[in-house]
Amino acid sequence: MCKMVLVIAVLALAGCGEGKGVDAQRPKPAIVSTSASAAATTGPQWDLEVRGETTQAVSDLSGWLIEHSFISNVVMENGKSRILMGPFNTKAEAEAKQAEVDAALVRAKKQNIQLLVLEHPAAR
Template identity: 35%
Template sequence: MRKLMVIAAAALALAGCGSDVEEAHKAVAAQLQNPAAARFTTPRTLAHGNVCGQVREKGGNGQYGPYRSFAAIKAEDGYHAIIDTDGNNPAVRTICGAPEAQSVAVDNGNGWEVRIAPNAMGALTDMTARLVEHGFMANVASRDGKTEVYLGPFPTQAEAEQKKAELMASQGIEADVVPHPAGG
């Protein structure tokens, strides 16, 4: 009986403790206007227990807004969340290791493409199927010994940036814009 009580007490103590991802999601949700309607995707636990991912919430009109990246930094007193409201927050990009968009002042003549971030990929077939299912025409290419998923090419960097924004807003998938290689 005594062993049963000790096991029951341990189980109750553990039940009150959420996982790192759950605790990070609570910290992010606390910063939202409608935390009960928060939807999270692609959570990743990093070194030191930091958590990165994407979140979206319902607005006052009852519709879900676009996905936004977040970083939840683990501290002694819990998680401190940073939500990237415009896709350009350097703190979130640094903590989460999101790819930096390459910018070139003039068009390279070969066009531009949207490269899916390696940390967002998961299984190659699952990613390409998800993209196609949601209207994004994906290409798979092997470059520099790595198999990667791309959208495009697009004639201008602005068009590629627009497609990247659509991808994040509708699917919560991180990506970067890169020059399309000559002959690629």
């Protein structure tokens, strides 16, 4: 009986590591990197800038955008904070997002907030 338990234990332990070597040998997919020159050849890109009435509104606006599932970036330019959404590949995409955010602002009764579609600078 003791030999039988020992044989079962050895067989069970022998099967524990099975299949681990197969995953390690599997080739990993190649990562395709895009260069800045490839992005430049596709044409201009567009950003949507969200402006509040006061400078203190930057944190309030960015927090509100996050709460409403709008992805934005706060960028410092010339000592001023700007809230940008994008970049978008076409001006039409940026304008569609502008209408979507504007509708959400109206529903939330947010006033004195401007949404501007701007051309995305080549290097930031």
